[in-house]
Amino acid sequence: MTSGVSVESDGSGALRRIGPPARRFLARRKGVLVRLAVWSLAEAGQAFLVGYAIAHSVDRGFLAGDTRAGLLWLAAALAGVVCAAPVVRGVFAELAGLTEPLRDALVRRAVDRSLERALHGPGGTDRAAVSRLTNQVEIARDSFAGLVLTLRSFVFTAAGALLGLLSLHPALLVVVLPPLLGGLALFLATLRPMAAAQRRALAADEALGDHAARARAALRDLTACGTGPDRVRQGTRLVADAASAARALAGWAAVRTAALGVAGHLPVLALLVAVPWLRGRGVTTGALLGAFTYLAQSLLPALHTLMTALGAAGARLLVVLDRVTGPDPWPTDTRRATPVASGRAAPPAEAVPRGPGPVPAVELRSVTLSYGTRAEPVLDGLDLCVAPGEHLAVVGPSGIGKSTLLRLIAGTLAPDDGEVRVAGRAVTGRAVAERTLVPQEAYVFSGTVGENLAYLCPDADRADLDAAVRALGLTALVDRIGGLDATVRPAGLSPGERQSIALARAYLSPAPLLLLDEATCHLDPAAEADAERALARRPGTLVVVAHRLSSAVRADRVLVLDGVRAVCGTHEEVLARSPLYRDLTGHWNAGPLR
Known part of the structure; x- marks a missing residue:
């Protein structure tokens, strides 16, 4: 059984499909991106100021015996913290210029696909349309907003913090950068296989759910064809596939957790272990305290948020965008073309020739x-x-x-x-x-029994209606309702009774x-x-x-x-x-x- 999700081993197919329209989308909003960059530079300055001010409040203030200078530097650090509020406000104000157009574009795409499915697709309806227009579009919007905020914040915050470490003493970068870059590299290496594992898990889950739904709907045919054991074996295989995909996903999640530990904790431990070495190279107490401030207040929170967002929101965004903008308007429904008994679509049929005679019906x-x-x-x-x-x-x-x-x-x-x-x-x-x-x-509308029966034959008289009732064996049902002139309540009829009325209507057609x-x-x-x-x-x-x-x-x-x-x-x-x-x-x- 194949799933409705197109699964590629590394997710590159989805990236290739999404990449060009994403670049065009961003290229049309250069003004918003420039304004976001300006606000982000202010955030980088704020990150730089806090650690730098704390370091100098110790070295040039309290340890130097100048309490007033120390307090002034702490006041500068406090100002940097307070300034974060208007910066965040400005960032969110500009973010709407990216997220809302994206949401509008996805809604238009979802509506276009739903209309295309209604006109040309199987069944004439798209049962996934509501999910795409509400849940999936909102997931894409929220995930995109989270990624923009996270990536922007990490890049500019990290730049400000690293510049601050360099200004305090270059030796600090020698200690902090290796574990930081090592954990980040390990995390980035997990992105593609993690995305592929998530897509395989999603595909396996959908395939299992589809198998269960189709097997339930086809119990009669399974019994008639004697294919029940085959479907059980197929279901067992799908359960095993879903379990295997879940284990693979859990394995990559463990690697990602290890990457977060390397990048999030080793820099602090390395800095603690390297204190004697750093002191021997002239790193002051204030510089050490400033370095710990940069790690605890800026670098490590930004890195943790980045890894969490890319690992969760990034994967969701990739999958949802591929669903909403993908090339196949109804991927999940093509499975319905597969027969239960043989598991294959019908090959060329044996010809049933027409012989001489009247025009065929x-x-x-x-x-x-x-x-x-x-x-x-x-x-x-x-x-x-x-x-x-x-x-x-x-x-x-x-x-x-x-x-x-x-x-x-x-x-x-x-x-x-x-x-x-x-x-x-x-x-x-x-x-x-x-x-x-x-x-x-069967469709039965609120009206009289006679109106329902004569729907396809408005010229039918009372005798025609009575004949149809007798021919289809509906006399008892019509009498129970109250006769041909009685009003029908569709909700009060059983499915079989509604079918009987529809068949009598067809009889009169x-x-x-x-x-x-x-x-x-x-x-x-x-x-x-x-x-x-x-x-x-x-x-x-x-x-x-x-x-x-x-x-x-x-x-x-x-x-x-x-x-x-x-x-x-x-x-x-x-x-x-x-x-x-x-x-x-x-x-x-x-x-x-x-």
Whole structure:
């Protein structure tokens, strides 16, 4: 199983995708960056002043017997601390000039992707759109703000502190810099593998969650196909993959903690150990105290914040930006094209040629469709011909392309290649009067029973409505509601009752082509059989995505989509030619599907 997340071993792919637009974004805001740099220079001066003033308050003031000078230098240090408040205020005021345009740009991108998915993607809806517009965009905004603050503060604070150490005595840098740079280098070395480990952990978690959700939704098919043990083994492997990714992530987190310890604690220890050596080279007591001030008040807090922010916010920002701005508009949904039974997308289908005779009710010519530019085809080169008045049942595991096929015929989905024709006319991607599609989730609106039944046939009279009620076996349900003129409360109906009303509505539809996408799944077997027989007697063509194998037995012909090839024929013909159909029929005869 593949995850919806594109995982690259070092995260360089995401960086390559994000890098150019990020540079263009910053290049258009040079004024904001210059003003931020000015405020940051003030912060560097403040960091320099505090340690320098403390050092001279000791050497030139208190140790020299000049208390007044010592207090003046301490007052200068206090002024440096107080000046930090307006500096921070100025930095945050300019920061909005970067974060808010970024947020606006990400929202526009998320909306564009959602609209693109609605127009061209699977299912017509984007369930991740709300997360991208709210949670992910805000994560990106907050992470970006944190990174800007942290990187800016570290660079300028470190510059001020290091300049202060150099001004006090060059030997101080000899002691402090090696462990500081060593810990920082070790931390930077963990960034790419840590990001890759985080992405692998995220991918493994999503793959496991997707496996669990799809297995739960396909329990019926798993039982019918006898593939339950395979799915258990697959789930076990995914759990092991997720555990391995979590252990790798924990290992790199331990290395990062070690880097933080090296950079955050060794400089102080090295300075303590080197005090005799430094005193021998003329480093004064005040310079030592100033050096400890630079470490404790400036360098080490800035370094700790930098490591924490880059390790957490940086990785989150990279992943979220790649999600929101990535090239594939619906990466998570391409997995739905993978069949449960075989684990592969359907290769080219076996042709179902059209013979001489009247214009077919439905005709597919070399139809190919995939969800997303990098996804394997759900239908690949499928040819199909359905004669007028024929009853066709479509059978196959969940996710194999049965609903996709009906959407293509209904005109709500356009193929990538090939042609779909209904009643001899090409389908252009918009629904027309020649067909009626009844989905699994039946729609019943607040109105009278008669209005619901006549929705697709406004000219239907009372006799037509009564005939539909009798044909679909709805007499008891209509009487319980209060008759055809009684108001329907959709929330008061069971899923099966709503499906029964939708089927009666389709029965009254004047469309010569009726498409049922598991529209009887909430009915019991007897009610389903009665409904399908009534709809088959109705003038026109009936194409049914079978919920039970009994639907296939009742049909004139059966189309089996099994992930290897499409097989079409009568029940007996398909039994002889399709191993999957034989397995399904065997399980059905044994009882699980009845």
